[in-house]
Amino acid sequence: MIEDKKKESTELEVPLMSRAELVDFVKRQLSEKHIDTLEDFFNLLKDDKASDVFDNKGMQAYITLLRDELSSNASKLKRLADKDEVGKYLATKYANLKQEEFHVICMDNHLRVISDTMVAKGTIDRSCVDMRAVFRAVFENNAKYFIIAHNHPSGDLYPSSADLHLTEKIDKSATLLDNEMLDSIIVGDGQYQSIKDYYLFE
Known part of the structure; x- marks a missing residue:
């Protein structure tokens, strides 16, 4: 007990820790709670129970690692300069999907x-796309801007009435939440259609 207290008192504060020390500290806290595999850890995050495992210092160390990782990888993130580039990027990425999927970028x-983030799969309509899942993806990534996209495996890029209503609903919700939905895109057969262009949202 005395040794444990002595060890705690000699540990560096999080802002003074090196990356290796941060990793060791987080790993030690996970190990103490028997979180020994990546699957265990991802299940923990999925269930939003990180605070049940980390103490205040552990949570600070974990958040610091995440922030540093995002910062170090920022230059590697793909920048989409205009809507045409966005459409081509998504049309290529989702070209071979066999089932309809709804994504939040x-x-x-x-x-x-x-x-x-894929938030729905199957026949996409207003009822199967959970608005909470859409904006959870936005908020968890601290994103000001986002694009919604889904594929039509048939290759038909014509938006259905459900596509239009869902796009309008998400667009209005984003405005109320001080976010901006840059576009809603349909892809299929390596091509794309901007619903914002089609429907003339202003």
């Missing part, structure tokens, strides 16, 4: 892609 203030 989050972007930083420099319009670099931060994340690409």
Whole structure:
């Protein structure tokens, strides 16, 4: 007990730790809670239970590692300069999907892609796309801007009435939440269609 207290008192504060020391500190806290595999760790994050494992210092160390990782990788993030480049990027990325998927592409203030999260799969309509999942992806990535996109495996790029209603609903919600939905894109057969261009959202 005395040794443990002595060890705690000699540990560096998080801002003074090197990257290796931060990693060791986080690993030690995870090990103490028997979180021994990546699967265990991802399940922990999925269930939003990180605070049950890390103490205040552990959580600070974990957040510092995440921030440093994002910072070090910022220059590697793909920047999409205009809507045409966005459409081509997504049309290529989702060209071979056999089933309809709905994705939220989050972007930083420099319009670099931060994340690409699938929030629905199957026949996409207003009822199966969970608005909470859409904006959870936006908020968890601290994104000001985002794009929604889904594929039409048939290759038909014509937006359905459900596509239009869902786009309008998400666009209005984003405005209320002080975010900006840059576009809503349909892809198929290596081609794309901007719903914002089609529907003339202002």
